[in-house]
Amino acid sequence: MTTMTEAAALPLNRVLPGDCIEVMATLPEASVDLIFADPPYNLQLRGDLRRPDNSRVDGVDDAWDSFASFDAYDRFTRQWLSAARRLLKPDGAIWVIGSYHNIFRVGAALQDQGFWILNDVVWRKTNPMPNFRGKRLTNAHETMIWAGRDQAAKYTFNYDALKALNDGVQMRSDWTLPICTGHERLRDEDGDKAHPTQKPQSLLHRVLVGSTNPGDVVLDPFFGTGTTGAVAKMLGRDFIGIERDEGYRRAAEARLADVRRFDATALQVTTGKRAEPRVPFGQLVERGMLRPGETLTGPRGQTARIRADGTLVADRITGSIHQVGAALDGAPSCNGWTYWSFQREGQRVPIDILRQQIRAELA
Amino acid sequence: MTTMTEAAALPLNRVLPGDCIEVMATLPEASVDLIFADPPYNLQLRGDLRRPDNSRVDGVDDAWDSFASFDAYDRFTRQWLSAARRLLKPDGAIWVIGSYHNIFRVGAALQDQGFWILNDVVWRKTNPMPNFRGKRLTNAHETMIWAGRDQAAKYTFNYDALKALNDGVQMRSDWTLPICTGHERLRDEDGDKAHPTQKPQSLLHRVLVGSTNPGDVVLDPFFGTGTTGAVAKMLGRDFIGIERDEGYRRAAEARLADVRRFDATALQVTTGKRAEPRVPFGQLVERGMLRPGETLTGPRGQTARIRADGTLVADRITGSIHQVGAALDGAPSCNGWTYWSFQREGQRVPIDILRQQIRAELA
DNA sequence: TCTCCTTTTGAATCGACGA
DNA sequence: CTCGTCGATTCAAAAGGAG
Numbered sequence: 001m002t003t004m005t006e007a008a009a010l011p012l013n014r015v016l017p018g019d020c021i022e023v024m025a026t027l028p029e030a031s032v033d034l035i036f037a038d039p040p041y042n043l044q045l046r047g048d049l050r051r052p053d054n055s056r057v058d059g060v061d062d063a064w065d066s067f068a069s070f071d072a073y074d075r076f077t078r079q080w081l082s083a084a085r086r087l088l089k090p091d092g093a094i095w096v097i098g099s100y101h102n103i104f105r106v107g108a109a110l111q112d113q114g115f116w117i118l119n120d121v122v123w124r125k126t127n128p129m130p131n132f133r134g135k136r137l138t139n140a141h142e143t144m145i146w147a148g149r150d151q152a153a154k155y156t157f158n159y160d161a162l163k164a165l166n167d168g169v170q171m172r173s174d175w176t177l178p179i180c181t182g183h184e185r186l187r188d189e190d191g192d193k194a195h196p197t198q199k200p201q202s203l204l205h206r207v208l209v210g211s212t213n214p215g216d217v218v219l220d221p222f223f224g225t226g227t228t229g230a231v232a233k234m235l236g237r238d239f240i241g242i243e244r245d246e247g248y249r250r251a252a253e254a255r256l257a258d259v260r261r262f263d264a265t266a267l268q269v270t271t272g273k274r275a276e277p278r279v280p281f282g283q284l285v286e287r288g289m290l291r292p293g294e295t296l297t298g299p300r301g302q303t304a305r306i307r308a309d310g311t312l313v314a315d316r317i318t319g320s321i322h323q324v325g326a327a328l329d330g331a332p333s334c335n336g337w338t339y340w341s342f343q344r345e346g347q348r349v350p351i352d353i354l355r356q357q358i359r360a361e362l363a
Numbered sequence: 364m365t366t367m368t369e370a371a372a373l374p375l376n377r378v379l380p381g382d383c384i385e386v387m388a389t390l391p392e393a394s395v396d397l398i399f400a401d402p403p404y405n406l407q408l409r410g411d412l413r414r415p416d417n418s419r420v421d422g423v424d425d426a427w428d429s430f431a432s433f434d435a436y437d438r439f440t441r442q443w444l445s446a447a448r449r450l451l452k453p454d455g456a457i458w459v460i461g462s463y464h465n466i467f468r469v470g471a472a473l474q475d476q477g478f479w480i481l482n483d484v485v486w487r488k489t490n491p492m493p494n495f496r497g498k499r500l501t502n503a504h505e506t507m508i509w510a511g512r513d514q515a516a517k518y519t520f521n522y523d524a525l526k527a528l529n530d531g532v533q534m535r536s537d538w539t540l541p542i543c544t545g546h547e548r549l550r551d552e553d554g555d556k557a558h559p560t561q562k563p564q565s566l567l568h569r570v571l572v573g574s575t576n577p578g579d580v581v582l583d584p585f586f587g588t589g590t591t592g593a594v595a596k597m598l599g600r601d602f603i604g605i606e607r608d609e610g611y612r613r614a615a616e617a618r619l620a621d622v623r624r625f626d627a628t629a630l631q632v633t634t635g636k637r638a639e640p641r642v643p644f645g646q647l648v649e650r651g652m653l654r655p656g657e658t659l660t661g662p663r664g665q666t667a668r669i670r671a672d673g674t675l676v677a678d679r680i681t682g683s684i685h686q687v688g689a690a691l692d693g694a695p696s697c698n699g700w701t702y703w704s705f706q707r708e709g710q711r712v713p714i715d716i717l718r719q720q721i722r723a724e725l726a
Numbered sequence: 727t728c729t730c731c732t733t734t735t736g737a738a739t740c741g742a743c744g745a
Numbered sequence: 746c747t748c749g750t751c752g753a754t755t756c757a758a759a760a761g762g763a764g
Contacts, residue, residue, distance in 0.1 A: 070474055100483035100508070104470025111433060111467065117739075119500045120463035122485045124537050126724050131533060134522040137482045137573075140535035143506075145463070154742085159497040159754095161672040165645030168683060169756070170494060172503035174487050174537070177650070178724060184651070202649040209671055234655075235671060262671060266655035269672040270681070272497070273753065274742090280751095322751060331417050335752045407739045414735090415754045423737050464739060488736090493755040496740035501756080505737075542736060545759055560737050 010217065013233070015241040015249050015256075020221035023242045024083035032087045032240070033156070033216035035094040036207060036228045038199060039080065040065045042073045042102045051132050060196045064245070073102065077109045080221060085113060085149060087219060093118070093155040095207055097144045097199070107145050115147040118155065122174040123203060127181070146211065155211065161269035162210045171210070177202045186225050186251050194251045195225040204231035212237050214267050226252030233259045236267045277362055279355045281321050281336065282310025289354045296321075296340040297348060302328045304340070312340075321351070373580065376596070378604040378612050378619075383584035386605045387446035395450045395603070396519070396579035398457040399570060399591045401562060402443065403428045404465045405436045414495050423559045427608070436465065440472045447584060448476060448512060456481070456518040458570055460507045460562070470508055478510040481518065485537040486566060490544070509574065518574065525573045534573070540565045549588050549614050557614045558588040567594035575600050589615030593622045640725050642718045644684050644699065645673025652717045659684075659703040660711060665691045667703070675703075684714070 009028050016023050043065055049057040067073040084094065094115065096106050110117065121144040128140040148155045162171035177200060184201060186194040204227050212218060214236040220228035223241030225248055232239035233256060243249045284290045285306060292308040304314035304324050312324040319327070321336025337355060341348040372391050379386050406428055412420040430436040447457065457478065459469050473480065484507040491503040511518045525534035540563060547564060549557040567590050575581060577599040583591035586604030588611055595602040596619060606612045647653045648669060655671040667677035667687050675687040682690070684699025700718060704711040 100470070100480050103483075104467045104474065104508075107463070107467025108471045117463050119502065120466075120506070121500065122487075122504055122537065124485075124487075128535070134533075135520060137484065137509075137525070138533045138535045139482065141485055141537050143483070145467075146500075151739090157498060158672075162500075164672040164674045164683065165643060165649065167641065167643035167645065170497070170501050170754095172491070172501040174485065174504050176725075177646075201651060202646075205649045205671075262655040265668060265676060266670050268670055268676070270670075270674050278743095278751080320750075329417075332413070333417070333752075335754095337752070404737055405739090406737065408737095409739070412738060412740065413754095418734085420738070420740095421735080428737085462737060462739095464737085488757095490736075490757040490759095492736045492738070493757090494738080494740060495754055496738095497754050498740045499738090502738065502740095541758075544736075544757095548736095556736090 010238075011240060012217065012238045013229075013240075013256075015223055015226065015229070015243055015252050017244065017246070017249060018242065019244050020242040021079050021083050024080070024087055024221060027087055027240070029086045030089050030092075031217065032219045033089055033092055034208075034212050035084050035088065035092070035219045035221070036204065037080075037084065037094065037096045037220065038197070038222050038224065039077070039096065039098065039102070039106070040067075040222075041099050041197075042067050043099075044101060049132065057129070057132070058193075058196070062196065070105065074105055074109065077102075077106055078113070081106075081109055081113055081115075084219070084221060085115070088149045090149060090152075091154045091156070092149045093147060093153065093211055094149070095144055095146050095211070097123070097142055099139070099142050103143045103145070110145060110147050114150050116149075116151040116153065118146045118148055118157075119173050120145050124174055124176040126176060126178045128179065144207075156213060156216070158210055158213075158269060158271075160272040162206070164270040165206065165209065171206075175203070175206060177206075180227075186255060188247075188251070195248055198225055199227045201227055201231050204228055205235070208232060208235050208237060209269065223252060224248050226255055229256055230259045234262055236261055236264075276359055279358050280310065281351075283358065284351065284354050285310045287358075289357070290342060290351070294342060296342055296351065298325060298328060298339055298341075304328075373601075374603060375580065375601045376592075376603075376619075378586055378589065378592070378606055378615050380607065380609070380612060381605065382607050383605040384442050384446050387443070387450055387584060390450055390603075392449045393452045393455075394580065395582045396452055396455055397571075397575050398447050398451065398455070398582045398584070399567065400443075400447065400457065400459045400583065401560070401585050401587065402440070402459065402461070402465070402469070403430075403585075404462050404560075405430050406462075406464055412495060420492070420495070421556075421559075425559060433468065437468055437472065440465075440469055441476070443584060444469075444472055444476055444478075447582070448478070450582060451512045453512060453515075454517045454519070455512045456510060456516065456574055457512070458507055458509050458574070460486070460505055462502070462505050466506045466508070473508060473510050477513050479512075479514040479516065480508060480510045481520075482509045482536050483507065484509060487537055487539040489539060489541045491542065507570075519576060519579070521573055521576075525569070528569065528572065534569075538566070538569060540569075543590075549618060551610075551614070558611055561588055562590045564590055564594050567591055568598070571595060571598050571600060586615060587611050589618055592619055596622045596624060599624055640722060642721050643673065644714070646721065647714065647717050648673045650721075652720070653705060653714070657705060659705055659714065661688060661691060661702055661704075667691075 123142045131138045180198045180200040188194050217238045218232045219240045221242045223243035229239040229241050294306050296304050304312040314324050317327045325334035325336045325339040337352045340351045486505045494501045543561045543563040551557050580601045581595045582603045584605045586606035592602040592604050657669050659667050667675040677687050680690045688697035688699045688702040700715045703714045
């Protein structure tokens, strides 16, 4: 959906160096379909933490996670969110992940800037770090906020694909997934973890399958070691990464070079009836699949006759298949396609069968 | 822990009428051990919502949940929080429950006022209302914030009691509990629900066991129909309720009169048996155990390829592992978990092996 | 009383498109 | 803009009723 000029101006599938607020300011507005952001959590750790066996926990103590006050953190948040919002297309959306240290401030800032929250999603970790001191509950989840650019945004939501991913029941707002460990966890030459808060690919897989389409542009302003880019590449989405730390950038670039894109068939995803072309009921009459004068039957024996223009008459009611069905049932609305049947060889046949025939021809 | 004079001044185990901000101002400072608050969520619903069968959803349209703007909601939040904080003893703590509509604003206000967040706790509903229009994820959880009066507060945390409640492993920050239905749900003379958002006793049971001791004073400034009071009474804690709606107050008082101390009802609902967790096939794909594009093999050499949403494609058939297996065999049904295998190092491996791996992690 | 099936219901920010 | 029309969309529990 990008024009040539936009596409030319966008540095796709690269990791841009620098501070994300400054770099985002250089990119063209309304050019990005989705933003996934994993900003610093502002953890406020005091001293170091030791396990019961006295070994030291390797916590997040990097300078980039340190802010002088809530106020400073809020200023930072509002700046990067504002820059990010400028880059979103009108129907774009954003995901932000955080913990209780920062997510309330991020959520309030999103609302204040006009983003429209669609869901908050809980990532339940199957294998969280235990609470070694027994002073609080095990912090076993993180929170993601999914928001449209504004209330009017017609955001992408692949409902049927996520439903398929969840064994045929609609996807819920709590996602149970393991943290990033094992081979997936990037390590430096010394065997230490390359990034303290590397997110699992499974998390990004679900986000991108659910809220983007192949060919969409996904921006990650806190790219880190590039989980967003890796999954985007696998799924045939374009990405833009921004990362100011050279070490993380190098790790991400090495990682991305090894990623293969899934083939076209694998990228296809379950779609529902919404994606199908519309078929006017009148077309069934025009094509002679149903004849004017023929009688249709409703679910409880209601009858109506077809007129030459594809409207129905029942009793004193006239109108579309939907309107007559709704009127007969005293219902506020009705899907005429699933309401009415016709007779063929003594059998009741739903009219939706005929619509499916036409759609099959169109495919 | 209360002195004689404080105890004398406190209206214990009663439901006080009136606006909570005004009523709290009349109570003595530093007199309460714990506050549990379920403030209005500011839902901002538009129009009515119908189920696919055309029945109408009885949503929250009460005047008390309506605010003119985020700004108005913030002012309200800061006022009641500030009044509540004055009432807390130095080592007191607060719980606030909310949804994505309001919880970010509440969380930020808590931090701004000097409360110190201890955990955010996710209430995962076993039986949430589905998303009827298929436009978002099922909103299947609510969020609670647990915070000390300030960073120095030596808050109460009954670590071992919660660990015992959780089958001997540390209590996590995600709690899986059913919503309030059935006999527990209070109804008026007409059989309608007495309160639109009654919380389950199991939730309060866990909160009060974990963060109060017998004899503590628990304040609920948005008392509603009195779940907090009922569970407090059962558990031998004192409570103070504030509720401005007379109908809710009467329902709460009738309810409380029937509650006996040490009633085991709440305990029973808290500990439920766990069934074997369902593992969607899609999770094997998300987690990279199987790749999109990879080929699965059936018992007699049938093949199908995996797509990014966890569905299979074989010939012209698309669907779940079960559906495609059944279609290829011309069978009415099929257990895809035992039907399909994948290749690893030249060997055929049943996909069920991978499901067992995931279940082992969850156990 | 027990089983089986049907009905009801729950804190919900729940369209798209053309005229 | 608004307005009218098309037509897509639900899961787990518990209550209630039939046999």
